[in-house]
Amino acid sequence: MAGLQDLVVVGGGSGGYAAAMRAAQLGGKVTLVEEAHYGGNCMHRACIPSKFLMAAARLMGSIHRAERFGIRVGEPELDLDVLHERKDLLIESLAMGTEEMLSDYGITLVEGRGRLVSPGTVEVAGMQIDARSVVLATGSVAAQLPVEGVELPGVMGTEEAIEYRQIPPRVAILGSRPWDLELAQYFCLMGSRVTLIEAGPQLLPEADHEISQRVGKMLYDAGVAIQRGVAVAAIRRGADGALVVHLADGHGEVVADRVVAARRLPNSAGLGLRELGVRMENGAVLVDEHLRTSVPHIYAIGDVTAGPMWSHKANAEGIVAAENGMGLETRMDYGVLPRCLYTWPQVAWVGLTEEQAEAQGLEIDIGKIPAAINPYAMILGETAGTVKVVACKRYGKILGAHVMAPGAVDLINTIAVAMLSEATVSELMHLIPAHPSLGEAVVDAAMDVDKRSLHLPRW
Amino acid sequence: MALAVTMPKLGLTMTDGKVVKWLAQDGGRVEKGQPLVVVMTKKITYEIACPASGVLHVVARPKKALPVGEALGFILQPGESSPSPSEGEGWGEGASPSPSQGEAALSGVEVGWGEGSPQEPPREVRSSPAARRLARELGVEIGRVRGTGADGRITEKDVQRSFDALQSPPSSTETAPREVRSSPAARRLARELGVEIARVTGTGSGGRITEKDVQGFYDRRAPVAATPLARRMAEEEGLDLTEIQGTGPGGRITEDDVLRVLEGGAGPPVARPGVVPFAGMRQAIAEGMLESLHSMAQLTLTTQADVTGLVELRDLLRQRWDARISYTDLIVKAAAVALREHPILNSMLTGEEIVLHDEVNVGVAVALDEGLIVPVVRDADRKTILEIHAELEELARQARKGALSVDQVTGGTFTVTNLGMYGVDAFTPIINPPQVAILGVGRIAEGLALQGGQVVSRSNMALSLTIDHRVVDGAPGAAFLQTLAQLLEHPALIFAGGPVGTPD
Numbered sequence: 032m033a034g035l036q037d038l039v040v041v042g043g044g045s046g047g048y049a050a051a052m053r054a055a056q057l058g059g060k061v062t063l064v065e066e067a068h069y070g071g072n073c074m075h076r077a078c079i080p081s082k083f084l085m086a087a088a089r090l091m092g093s094i095h096r097a098e099r100f101g102i103r104v105g106e107p108e109l110d111l112d113v114l115h116e117r118k119d120l121l122i123e124s125l126a127m128g129t130e131e132m133l134s135d136y137g138i139t140l141v142e143g144r145g146r147l148v149s150p151g152t153v154e155v156a157g158m159q160i161d162a163r164s165v166v167l168a169t170g171s172v173a174a175q176l177p178v179e180g181v182e183l184p185g186v187m188g189t190e191e192a193i194e195y196r197q198i199p200p201r202v203a204i205l206g207s208r209p210w211d212l213e214l215a216q217y218f219c220l221m222g223s224r225v226t227l228i229e230a231g232p233q234l235l236p237e238a239d240h241e242i243s244q245r246v247g248k249m250l251y252d253a254g255v256a257i258q259r260g261v262a263v264a265a266i267r268r269g270a271d272g273a274l275v276v277h278l279a280d281g282h283g284e285v286v287a288d289r290v291v292a293a294r295r296l297p298n299s300a301g302l303g304l305r306e307l308g309v310r311m312e313n314g315a316v317l318v319d320e321h322l323r324t325s326v327p328h329i330y331a332i333g334d335v336t337a338g339p340m341w342s343h344k345a346n347a348e349g350i351v352a353a354e355n356g357m358g359l360e361t362r363m364d365y366g367v368l369p370r371c372l373y374t375w376p377q378v379a380w381v382g383l384t385e386e387q388a389e390a391q392g393l394e395i396d397i398g399k400i401p402a403a404i405n406p407y408a409m410i411l412g413e414t415a416g417t418v419k420v421v422a423c424k425r426y427g428k429i430l431g432a433h434v435m436a437p438g439a440v441d442l443i444n445t446i447a448v449a450m451l452s453e454a455t456v457s458e459l460m461h462l463i464p465a466h467p468s469l470g471e472a473v474v475d476a477a478m479d480v481d482k483r484s485l486h487l488p489r490w
Numbered sequence: 491m492a493l494a495v496t497m498p499k500l501g502l503t504m505t506d507g508k509v510v511k512w513l514a515q516d517g518g519r520v521e522k523g524q525p526l527v528v529v530m531t532k533k534i535t536y537e538i539a540c541p542a543s544g545v546l547h548v549v550a551r552p553k554k555a556l557p558v559g560e561a562l563g564f565i566l567q568p569g570e571s572s573p574s575p576s577e578g579e580g581w582g583e584g585a586s587p588s589p590s591q592g593e594a595a596l597s598g599v600e601v602g603w604g605e606g607s608p609q610e611p612p613r614e615v616r617s618s619p620a621a622r623r624l625a626r627e628l629g630v631e632i633g634r635v636r637g638t639g640a641d642g643r644i645t646e647k648d649v650q651r652s653f654d655a656l657q658s659p660p661s662s663t664e665t666a667p668r669e670v671r672s673s674p675a676a677r678r679l680a681r682e683l684g685v686e687i688a689r690v691t692g693t694g695s696g697g698r699i700t701e702k703d704v705q706g707f708y709d710r711r712a713p714v715a716a717t718p719l720a721r722r723m724a725e726e727e728g729l730d731l732t733e734i735q736g737t738g739p740g741g742r743i744t745e746d747d748v749l750r751v752l753e754g755g756a757g758p759p760v761a762r763p764g765v766v767p768f769a770g771m772r773q774a775i776a777e778g779m780l781e782s783l784h785s786m787a788q789l790t791l792t793t794q795a796d797v798t799g800l801v802e803l804r805d806l807l808r809q810r811w812d813a814r815i816s817y818t819d820l821i822v823k824a825a826a827v828a829l830r831e832h833p834i835l836n837s838m839l840t841g842e843e844i845v846l847h848d849e850v851n852v853g854v855a856v857a858l859d860e861g862l863i864v865p866v867v868r869d870a871d872r873k874t875i876l877e878i879h880a881e882l883e884e885l886a887r888q889a890r891k892g893a894l895s896v897d898q899v900t901g902g903t904f905t906v907t908n909l910g911m912y913g914v915d916a917f918t919p920i921i922n923p924p925q926v927a928i929l930g931v932g933r934i935a936e937g938l939a940l941q942g943g944q945v946v947s948r949s950n951m952a953l954s955l956t957i958d959h960r961v962v963d964g965a966p967g968a969a970f971l972q973t974l975a976q977l978l979e980h981p982a983l984i985f986a987g988g989p990v991g992t993p994d
Contacts, residue, residue, distance in 0.1 A: 056614055057616065057617070058615070058618070120510070120513075124511075127508070128535070358621070358622030358623040427719075428745070452718075453744060454717075455718050455722055457722070
């Protein structure tokens with residue numbers, strides 16, 4: 032090993048590679064330790080492959096609606112082998128690209144599972160690497176839900192569901208987090224009968240109430256059966272070999288050929304953290320706003336820490352952790368962290384929901400525009416959504432934005448820019464949006480905060 | 491003739507690429523136009539379409555880097571055998587058509603993962619973490635330090651050298667004041683606009699500064715940088731943005747900066763050696779004290795009280811109650827009793843009238859590292875010594891933790907401030923508005939006195955009473971002080987209840 036490293040990053044996923052590259056940009060001597068794939072879970076098993084499948088599902092849905100535009104096509108045929116090959120090819124090239132970039136930065140790449148043996152020493156495959164600072168970016172691992180019967184064959188985690196090369200006739204999905212809803216729509220558009228079972232009172236528990244309702248209706252209209260506020264008692268094997276999901280409190284049962292039931296837990300075991308006294312809570316490493324753990328010179332980022340598991344969050348944290356490890360002093364600010372679903376139409380939000388703002392005792396104004404009155408959404412025939420802006424009454428500060436509309440994810444990015452630069456509702460109102468576009472709905476929603484949207488009917 | 495499929499040149503700087511994956515079988519039949527092979531450069535992935543129908547012969551295995559123009563494989567016609575890589579009619583972009591033609595010729599799955607070629611010089615400073623930390627500590631801008639480490643990396647030593655250079659005294663020529671040549675009109679305008687004329691560059695004859703130069707300098711001055719939200723907040727709250735220090739990118743004033751001002755601090759507290767931030771509690775005390783002296787006619791009376799009995803009493807109470815009863819506890823109680831006798835000192839001037847308070851709420855000044863705070867003992871006249879003691883201990887504890895509530899520091903009608911423990915005798919305490927009096931307690935000093943012709947040792951305490959002469963004249967002030975002295979000299983009277991009064 033080439034002597035004392037400025038930074039050793041354990042884990043080469045979305046957070047880890049960002050930390051390694053940023054430290055290298057700042058002139059650091061950096062080593063990255065990765066046990067499986069550069070690009071991590073996001074690139075290989077989650078974000079990239081699932082969005083690839085969603086793109087295919089959306090196209091399938093569009094083909095079914097092609098007649099709306101006077102295009103007649105026969106019944107489309109799905110070749111799942113080709114779909115998955117193309118998906119894997121994309122992943123492979125992305126991973127190679129990542130590895131190439133890391134090498135170009137002069138980052139030493141070490142394969143194996145890293146383990147901390149002292150605050151400044153990482154052990155990999157019998158070799159010890161000394162570092163001034165260490166960034167833990169080991170991500171998360173798939174885990175089973177604590178439900179009877181999850182070990183039965185045919186019960187799949189999210190990763191298996193993404194890799195599953197069949198479209199089962201009946202699918203049951205336990206939970207309604209973003210990736211659950213994406214899988215529900217994927218299987219539904221590809222021809223499965225899908226039942227979604229959410230124990231809590233609303234789909235997408237973190238989302239704005241209204242968005243949650245609209246997503247539920249969109250899925251329902253597409254043919255997804257929804258069981259809300261119903262817990263799962265057990266999964267059992269039925270007489271005909273199918274899986275039977277028994278619902279609690281006499282809510283009946285759901286018969287399915289495949290059940291998706293999964294959760295993810297921080298990947299913090301076996302890293303030597305407990306021995307070094309790194310503070311953790313439920314397996315998640317605790318960090319401060321500089322991403323420092325309780326042990327000096329050890330930083331942690333991404334899924335291995337507490338907090339929501341988003342690839343883009345890990346990526347941003349990687350940069351901050353690297354900068355702090357390299358002697359700068361930067362802080363994470365989670366106020367403008369986008370959340371996104373690649374459903375059809377897309378759903379995305381940033382900042383506070385209406386309910387969160389009220390719970391904080393803030394005096395707020397709401398502006399909202401249904402996608403149904405936006406000309407471009409009408410052209411596309413995707414009018415199920417809405418654009419909603421939550422603003423602080425006093426100064427017009429944009430507290431949050433919630434979008435369900437075609438291109439919602441990109442719309443949210445633009446609203447995030449506005450929030451980050453502390454633009455107020457007034458600036459959004461003065462934006463000249465391209466016509467026709469969904470951006471017009473954003474401007475309209477901002478204007479609706481002052482009840483002056485030109486496009487809302489006057490009741 | 492065997493047709494070679496070569497590594498295309500996909501950009502001006504591209505020298506080599508890699509095969510990601512062959513999309514057709516080696517030795518298998520391929521048709522013109524079908525996706526054949528995926529190649530990648532540092533920036534992009536391209537899918538090459540098959541240039542002709544035939545049988546594929548693969549030369550380049552995946553992940554191997556190949557220079558532009560190198561054969562990746564060949565399309566063979568029936569009867570042809572595979573040539574060596576250097577043979578064969580070139581196909582692809584090896585012959586280097588323009589990149590745009592190259593792209594057009596290729597069907598494109600296109601995936602970018604980086605922008606800006608790695609050959610570009612890094613825009614950022616390369617340094618060791620220790621150097622960066624030292625630079626921050628010393629306030630050295632690291633971008634200005636010349637690096638002497640490997641690849642020009644900045645080391646800790648470089649930073650120290652740069653810092654030392656900054657500390658050395660500048661040469662005399664640099665400090666000599668520049669003689670400013672300017673027109674009188676320019677000077678007048680500079681004065682009006684508040685422009686420091688020495689900073690203006692003159693364009694007149696011989697570098698003389700003209701009126702136009704001053705106006706130009708003023709017009710070009712940096713406008714206040716603030717976010718739209720910060721501007722809106724400042725406008726709504728009537729704040730002047732030029733007086734707010736920005737901490738955002740490029741010194742921009744952000745929401746946080748405005749909030750900090752709204753919450754009472756002037757600017758971000760910056761810890762620099764030799765500088766104490768004038769903000770928060772310090773500023774509040776300054777404003778309160780100055781307002782007090784500006785708005786009242788303050789007069790201080792001093793006297794000595796024989797507290798020999800009080801000292802004995804305190805020691806006795808400490809033993810009997812096993813509590814650290816202080817002189818302050820006793821004086822607060824005594825003052826409260828005396829205030830009942832002299833209600834004019836327990837009052838407030840509203841402008842039109844003097845309001846005598848029903849309650850006797852005694853504030854006690856507590857010194858903190860960052861200033862002082864005055865928690866209040868309510869209804870001190872009706873509380874026992876032990877109650878007052880317990881309450882004061884708790885208030886002082888919370889004061890040091892910064893945990894006092896608004897209720898605990900407001901509503902006082904009189905204040906006691908004790909500097910005795912610092913060896914102070916008499917002093918001139920400043921009244922805490924809207925109160926009209928404050929008692930300063932000095933140290934207890936041993937002294938000799940004549941008692942029945944005998945020289946005896948006594949303990950004396952200095953008392954300083956500041957009164958607002960607008961409300962309380964010298965005589966009633968002195969009468970209160972006399973009552974108080976009497977209570978302290980005969981502490982049994984503190985507990986006696988009923989009117990104490992001045993002896994008739």
